[in-house]
Amino acid sequence: MKLKKSTVNNIIAYGLVIVAFIVCQLSLNAGTMSRSLKGQMIPICVYIVMAVSLNLVVGISGELSLGHAGFMSVGAYSGAIISAWLLEGLHIESAIVRLILSMLSGGVFAGLAGVLIGVPVLRLRGDYLAIVTLAFGEIIRSVMNCLYFSIDSGRLHVSFNNPSLPGKLLVNGPAGAKVVEKLATFPMGFALILFTLFVVLNMINSRSGRAIMATRDNRIAAEAMGINVTKYKMMAFVTAAVLAGMAGALYGLSFSTVDPAKFKFDTSILVLVFVVLGGIGNIWGSIIAATLLTVLPELLRAFSDYRMLVYAIVLILVMLATNNPIIRSLFDRLVRPRRTASNTQRGGASE
Amino acid sequence: MSENTRKKRMLDTKMVPAPSHGIIPERDYYSTPVLEARHLGIEFGGLKAVDDFNLIIGKTEIAGLIGPNGAGKTTVFNLLTKVYQPTMGTIMVNGKDTAGMNTVQANKLGIARTFQNIRLFDNMTVEDNVRIGLHNQVKYGMFTGIFRLPAYWKQEKAQHEKALELLSIFDMQDLAGAQAGSLPYGAQRRLEIVRALATNPSLLLLDEPAAGMNPHETEELMRNIIKIRDQFQIAIMLIEHDMNLVMGICEGICVLNYGRIIAKGTADEIQANPTVIEAYLGKKKEG
Amino acid sequence: MVSFLRFLINGISLGSVYAIIALGYTMVYGIAKMLNFAHGDVIMVGAYIAFCAISYLALPPLVAILCAMAVCTVLGIIIEGLAYRPLRQASKLAVLITAIGVSYLLQNSALLIWSPNPKVFPTVLDFGSIRLFGGDLVITSQAIITIVANIIIMLGLTAFTGKTKMGKAMRAVSEDKGAAELMGINVNRTISVTFAIGSALAAIAGVLLCSAYPTLQPTTGSMPGIKAFTAAVFGGIGSIPGAMIGGLLLGIIEILGKAYISTELGDAIVFAVLIVVLLFKPAGLLGKPMREKV
Numbered sequence: 001m002k003l004k005k006s007t008v009n010n011i012i013a014y015g016l017v018i019v020a021f022i023v024c025q026l027s028l029n030a031g032t033m034s035r036s037l038k039g040q041m042i043p044i045c046v047y048i049v050m051a052v053s054l055n056l057v058v059g060i061s062g063e064l065s066l067g068h069a070g071f072m073s074v075g076a077y078s079g080a081i082i083s084a085w086l087l088e089g090l091h092i093e094s095a096i097v098r099l100i101l102s103m104l105s106g107g108v109f110a111g112l113a114g115v116l117i118g119v120p121v122l123r124l125r126g127d128y129l130a131i132v133t134l135a136f137g138e139i140i141r142s143v144m145n146c147l148y149f150s151i152d153s154g155r156l157h158v159s160f161n162n163p164s165l166p167g168k169l170l171v172n173g174p175a176g177a178k179v180v181e182k183l184a185t186f187p188m189g190f191a192l193i194l195f196t197l198f199v200v201l202n203m204i205n206s207r208s209g210r211a212i213m214a215t216r217d218n219r220i221a222a223e224a225m226g227i228n229v230t231k232y233k234m235m236a237f238v239t240a241a242v243l244a245g246m247a248g249a250l251y252g253l254s255f256s257t258v259d260p261a262k263f264k265f266d267t268s269i270l271v272l273v274f275v276v277l278g279g280i281g282n283i284w285g286s287i288i289a290a291t292l293l294t295v296l297p298e299l300l301r302a303f304s305d306y307r308m309l310v311y312a313i314v315l316i317l318v319m320l321a322t323n324n325p326i327i328r329s330l331f332d333r334l335v336r337p338r339r340t341a342s343n344t345q346r347g348g349a350s351e
Numbered sequence: 352m353s354e355n356t357r358k359k360r361m362l363d364t365k366m367v368p369a370p371s372h373g374i375i376p377e378r379d380y381y382s383t384p385v386l387e388a389r390h391l392g393i394e395f396g397g398l399k400a401v402d403d404f405n406l407i408i409g410k411t412e413i414a415g416l417i418g419p420n421g422a423g424k425t426t427v428f429n430l431l432t433k434v435y436q437p438t439m440g441t442i443m444v445n446g447k448d449t450a451g452m453n454t455v456q457a458n459k460l461g462i463a464r465t466f467q468n469i470r471l472f473d474n475m476t477v478e479d480n481v482r483i484g485l486h487n488q489v490k491y492g493m494f495t496g497i498f499r500l501p502a503y504w505k506q507e508k509a510q511h512e513k514a515l516e517l518l519s520i521f522d523m524q525d526l527a528g529a530q531a532g533s534l535p536y537g538a539q540r541r542l543e544i545v546r547a548l549a550t551n552p553s554l555l556l557l558d559e560p561a562a563g564m565n566p567h568e569t570e571e572l573m574r575n576i577i578k579i580r581d582q583f584q585i586a587i588m589l590i591e592h593d594m595n596l597v598m599g600i601c602e603g604i605c606v607l608n609y610g611r612i613i614a615k616g617t618a619d620e621i622q623a624n625p626t627v628i629e630a631y632l633g634k635k636k637e638g
Numbered sequence: 639m640v641s642f643l644r645f646l647i648n649g650i651s652l653g654s655v656y657a658i659i660a661l662g663y664t665m666v667y668g669i670a671k672m673l674n675f676a677h678g679d680v681i682m683v684g685a686y687i688a689f690c691a692i693s694y695l696a697l698p699p700l701v702a703i704l705c706a707m708a709v710c711t712v713l714g715i716i717i718e719g720l721a722y723r724p725l726r727q728a729s730k731l732a733v734l735i736t737a738i739g740v741s742y743l744l745q746n747s748a749l750l751i752w753s754p755n756p757k758v759f760p761t762v763l764d765f766g767s768i769r770l771f772g773g774d775l776v777i778t779s780q781a782i783i784t785i786v787a788n789i790i791i792m793l794g795l796t797a798f799t800g801k802t803k804m805g806k807a808m809r810a811v812s813e814d815k816g817a818a819e820l821m822g823i824n825v826n827r828t829i830s831v832t833f834a835i836g837s838a839l840a841a842i843a844g845v846l847l848c849s850a851y852p853t854l855q856p857t858t859g860s861m862p863g864i865k866a867f868t869a870a871v872f873g874g875i876g877s878i879p880g881a882m883i884g885g886l887l888l889g890i891i892e893i894l895g896k897a898y899i900s901t902e903l904g905d906a907i908v909f910a911v912l913i914v915v916l917l918f919k920p921a922g923l924l925g926k927p928m929r930e931k932v
Contacts, residue, residue, distance in 0.1 A: 064731065120917050127673060127730075128916060131871050134864065135909035142906035161900060174902075199497050206496025206503065207482075207489050207510075210475070214483045217472035224432055224466075226458035226487045226550055235493060265864070269738055276735045281474075305750060312742035316721055319736040323728035 010201055013284055017197070021190045028186065036298050044294045045189025046072075046251040049196045051274035051286040053243035056200050058272070059281030060209070061236035062216030063122070064130040067137025068271050071241040073144060073263035074113045075106030075248025080177040080258055081149050081156065082106070084170050087180060089154035099183040103192070103249040110245020113140070114238040122233045137268055144260040145174045176259025177252065184254035192250060193287075196243050200283060203239065212236045277318060383446040384409050385461070385554045385586040386431070391440035392610075393430055400426045401610045404440070408554065408603075411580055414588040415601030417621075419630065423610040424590045425467055428556050432464050433457040445553055459487060463552035465543040467559050467590070473532030477523065477542055480531045481514040484549025517545050520582075521575060536563045541572075548579065555579070557589040561596050569593055573600050598622065606630070640774045645897045646890065651781035651850060653889020654788035658843040659866030660873070660881035661795060662836030667867075668812040668876035669832045672730065675737045676717060677840060678863015679744035682856060684710045684841030685759065685848045686752055692760050699762035706841040714837025715830050723826065741860070748856035756855040759848035784846045791839065792882045799878065808832055812876065861905075865892075868912050874925025883923060887911075 024041065027033045054068045083102040086092045092101075117136045124132055148159045152167025159165055163173060171177045203209045211232045214222040223229055252258040274293055278285030296314075300307040321327050384407045391404040401423045408414050416424050429435045431442060433454045442449045444460045452460070463484075472480050482489075489510055491502045518524045521541040526534065531542060540560055547555055560576070561569045573596055580587055591597050597604060598618040606614040606621060608630045614621055621627055659681060666674050684706040691702035721740050725733045765779040799805035807828045810818040819825050847862055848854050865888060873884025888908055895907035915923065 058731070064734075120913055124916060124920055127667075127875075128871065128920060130673065131868065132913055132916060135868065135912050138864075139906040139909050142903055142909075146900065146902045161902070202497045202499060203493070206493075207486065207491060207506075208493045208496050210479055210482055211486055213475055213479075214472045214486075217474055218470045220434065220454075221466065221470035221472065222483065223454040224434070224458060224464055224470075225483050225546065226455050227483065228455050239493075265860075273735055273738065276731050280729075280731060308742060309746040309750065312739050312746055315739035316736055316743065319728075319732050319739065320721070320724055323725050323732050325727075 006205060014194070014197065017190075017193060017287070021187075025186070036301075037295070040294060040298060041186045042184050042189050042250065042254045044291055045186065045193055046247045046254075047271065047274065047290040047294050048193050048287050049247035049250075050244055050271045051278065051290040052193075052196050052200055052283055053240040053247070054271050055275045055278070055281065055283060055286045056203075056236050056240045056243075058275050059279075059283075059286075060200075060204060060216065061212045061233055063233060063237070064127070065133040065237075065240075066130050066265070066268050066272065067117075067133035067135075067140070068240070068244055069263040069265070069267035070117075070137035070140040071110040071113060071244035072248035072251065072267070073140060073258075073260065074110040075103075075245030076252030076258045076263070077144065077147075077171065077177050077248075078109040078245070079103060079106040079249025079252045080179050081170055083183060083253060084151055084180040085154070085156055088151055089156070091154075095181070095183050096188075098181075099185070099188055099250075099253065102183065102253060103188075103246045106249025106252075107242040107246040110248065111238050111242040113245075114241025115234075118234045118237045118241075122230055122237060134265065134268070137263075137265060141260045141263055144171075144176075144263075147171050148173055149177075174260065176257050176262075179253055179256050179258065182254060182256060184250050189250055192246060196247075197283070199239065199243065204283075208232065208235055273315065277315075384443075385412075385445060386588075387443040387446075388431070389441050389443075391427075391430055391437050391442060393426065393435055394438050399610055401430060401607075402439075404430075404607075404610075404612060406605060406612075406615075408586050408588060410553075410586060411584055412586045413576065413580055413600055413602050414586070415597040415604040416588060416590045416607060417592075417594075417597055417604060418607035422607040424607055425558055426610075427607070428464055428558055428590065431457070431556065432462055458550055458552075461551075461553035462556065463547035463550045463554075464556035465540070465547050465558055465560060467562070469536075469539050469543060471531040471539055471542060471546070473530070475531055476527065477518065477529050477531050477534065478511070478514050478527040480542055480546050481517055481549050482510055484517075484546040485510055485513060486550075488551060514549070517549050520548070520579065521545060537565075537568050540564070541575075544575075544579075548583065553585055555585055555587045557587065557591075559590055559592065561591055561593045569596055572596070576600055640771050641897075643775055645893050647775075647777055647781055649890035649893035650886060651784045651889070652893060653886035654784045655843050655847045655850065655885075656862065656866045656869045656889050657788050657882045657885025658791055658839050658846065659862060660869040660885040661791060661878060662839035662843075663863075663867050664870040664873075664875055664877065664881040665795075665808070665832050666836045667870065669808055669829055670718075670722065672722065672733045672737060673867070674836075675734070675863070676740035676744060677836065678859035678861070678866070679741050679748075680710050680713060680717075680837050680840040680859070681844040681847065681862060682748060682854075682859030683713060683744060684837075684844030685854050685858060686748060686757075687841070688762075688845045689757055689759055689848070689854055692762060702762070703842065703845050706845060707838045710837040710841035710844075711834045714833040714840075718830055718833040723829075745856045745860070752856065754855060756853045759852035759854045761849065761852070762845070763849045780846075780849050784850070787842065787846065788882070788885075791842070792878060795835075795878050804828070804831055865905075865908065868909065871922055872912050872915055874919075874922030876926075877922070877924045880922060880924035 028038065050068060050072060054065065057063055057065045079102040082105040083098050086098045086101055092098050121129055121132050121136065146161045148163050148165055148169065149171035150157045150165035150167045150169045157165045157167065163169070169178070211227050212235065214225070214227055215229045215232050219229055274290040275286055277293065278289030297307060297311060300310055303310050386406065386408040388404055388406045392402045393400050404427060416427060418424050426435065430437045433449065433452055444457065444462055447460060449457055449460065472483060489506050491506050495502050515524045515527060518527060523538065523541060523545065526538065531539070534542060540563070544557065544560065561572055564572060576587060577600055589601070601618060604616065604618060604621045605612055606627050613630055614624045614627045616624070659677070663674065663677055666677065687706040687709045688702045691697045691705045692699060697705065717740055721736050722733060725736060763780040763783050767779055768777040769775070770777070799809055807818065807823045810821065810823055811825050811828045815825055844859070848858070866885065869884035869888040870881045872888060873880030873882070891911050892904050892908050896904035899907060
């Protein structure tokens, strides 16, 4: 059987990701990587996963979500708490087992949050849906500001708005969650990227993924074809939440503390910028954009104070340029000649 | 209701009095009709867009719904497919009441449709559009799809073959890999029919299937509509402004004006009906 | 009881600020159909301009407010012309990201010009206060001015959109750009004027906001901006009385929630109420439900 074009593309792309990982790992081992870049390796992995999962919602299912960082924070908090409990409650010594279990639980809790939020949110449309996801992101952050967790001889205690808990405080309201041990590693980040790609790409090329894209392209037609629109929007939304939660757990476990301010509205927007600049619905574009734009502020260090200003100007100019009809047609002429040729061929066959 | 009055009532509202064309396969007039709409109506802010719409469509019948612009034809389709919830009356599909159902459930019960303003999944391929139609006949879940379990490969292959088979009705199998939105207009209309057919309906609703087609294409479409009916043994109801098509293939025609049925009957009866001529045909220059 | 009244008045006062911002937001959204995330930052710019005019140039408060309005009006027109107008045919997301870019640009420019250190906004609207219940209930002149300003602005806008030629053009453009253009309405100019009005209102709101909460820093505008948008959605986007009601309710809910439920959860309560309202009235309190043509 001849392999499908999408399959071939996917194999090449997986290969490129693996090569990129090996190069980074070799450079890390050889010590040629700059210190600041070294510190960026895990965040890059996290943001790639965030961008790809958000692209599942924005690009594939076609709903604008402005609260993706909310799921990341749920994952980060559950990861921090569960990892402490795994060590002190269950006495699991192996760091990698704890890391994997923490990430999985981060995914599970974020997924649950996704279900809770998805039920009301996905009944709305368009900008209303967007503003409600934003609202939920802010609600999650406000709630975390009031959340207290402690661990006392292996048992977890929770309270709301009341810091006086027995034992060691794990989550301390606005001060955030303490991470007992920084478990996150770059190879695990890379493994998470591969897992995310595997889930998202396979999903797109399956019955569920096609149904999700159908609801995006034309909601009414999809319903008329017997597709339960809410179910498939939900599927995309919750899957993205689970992946964001796993990424959040990894992210949280790469710091010594995670505070709610890390998951402000700006973080959701940052990830959305990756998705839009990478190309809506374009998974590989998300990866490249997330990588470049995470590194870019570091590269712009030369501009010091003007760094974010330059970033803002670059962002506006890129949006204006990519949506300019003249530049677009030029770009199309440069990039698309092959595709047009194959189209005419097809057209010819049909006449 | 006694069996006799039921039969009588059905005959009253039935559009086709007796099999007249040679092309019609034999059918049982007294079996459960595919569609039975009674006193169907909808109000939009006090305005009755459709009122007291009664219609029965038997198995393998080809019915036409005509009327001047704004008569409420597409609204009838929207009511039948539950895009709008009727404010009055009942719709029975294959003997089941559709009260409280949504579009998805109506489709699962056996109603499929095309749209006047084409609603394809533009960014997907032609084949994937048809596969969406096949969605509810494929039964593997999200996890099977993600982890590529054996059921995935088996059913994907079956789906691929079925999609190509359906596309071959309109000789479109070579276009399977093309992007649906990039197809020429006529091909898009044909793809919509294939996609609707893929949901395995017992009643296919076509909203202006010949719009934008040239006479040659329309003629081919007429042949294909009859072919679809014969091959799939389904009932078809169509809205169309091309009178050659309507009069040529519809066994029963229903004329709508200002949301109400003003006439029902065969092509000959409709063409001779003075009310229809006044309301509709008299004003229409072409066709 | 007296404390409840005090909270209620604070709520109405804060709600009036939200309402003024929401009025601008709702007009801009209604006509340009875009989530203008930079709107909150225009508030911040307005407040800084007024601050500079008062503190450095020692101008009287009213002149300072006029200065702020003038600068913000020009700023609004420039932003619309340079960043949004070229994207009129682009996807919604592209416009949204551009708006976010503009928001970053304004915030970071403010950061460079006025430094991140918070400025204490001078008391400009203090003309004494009314004391009721033997001094238990104090209504500041600032609160009264805010509420009165809100009412005047709402009435003015209603008259403007209903009676004037430009107002009618705005409503036409927000209904259908193409049709409005065919009717001879200059769509670009109409949108510019809308942005100008929205930005001028933002400047007023900035001064009023900073009079009540006198800490001024480059991020001052973002949260009120988001909340005002929430208020506009809450009341039904595109509706002028809706924005007013939404803003007032939001302010009252926020203050009462903070007072009686939890200070930290004030924002969460506001957003939770928004979600509940949208679930029952998907187009907001006074919004018109939209039906997609099939």
